[in-house]
């Protein structure tokens with residue numbers, strides 16, 4: 286007998302970030318391109334808008350991610366420092382605190398105390414970081430990596446509709462860009478859902494709906510404010 290049950294939650298973190306970045310890149314760049322095309326802008330301006338959108342979006346994703354992960358990391362460090370200080374100052378009440386946590390999770394009082402003692406003898410700070418603060422092992426936040434990862438995944442997503450606009454027929458950009466982008470979105474949504482063990486159809490439909498909505502909206506705005514439309 287092998288233990289074949291697969292848990293997927295731990296995989297969702299980076300995958301979710303990657304799919305989110307690529308989704309954002311596809312939706313915002315395709316919408317920009319479609320908006321400019323609907324306003325009857327020339328191909329050069331359409332591509333320029335798309336490239337500017339790619340750079341602006343990638344930078345904004347990176348900055349946003351950096352700030353959010355940094356503040357998470359600051360909070361974690363402050364929590365860990367506080368925990369370390371109370372361990373130095375009052376080991377016994379920290380031991381009692383940990384035992385209470387295990388008791389609340391279902392162990393009887395005697396066993397909870399034994400577990401707390403065993404874990405704290407092995408690695409007191411580690412046990413408190415994990416079970417008192419609630420930071421999983423080896424999972425401290427990495428702002429630079431997170432920022433870089435977001436910028437790259439956004440750029441990859443943004444490059445797809447740009448490439449279609451560049452290669453497609455200049456007079457009829459809207460349909461191929463919209464169609465290809467929605468297909469990419471559906472594939473990404475299905476992939477993310479599959480990796481997370483959820484319904485692929487649901488995942489695909491969800492992102493495709495919001496992507497289509499964004500493109501329709503910018504197409505309408507482009508039409509409305511278009512130069513010669």
Ligand SMILES: [Zn+2]
Nearest residue numbers: 379382413417
């Ligand atoms: Zn503690």
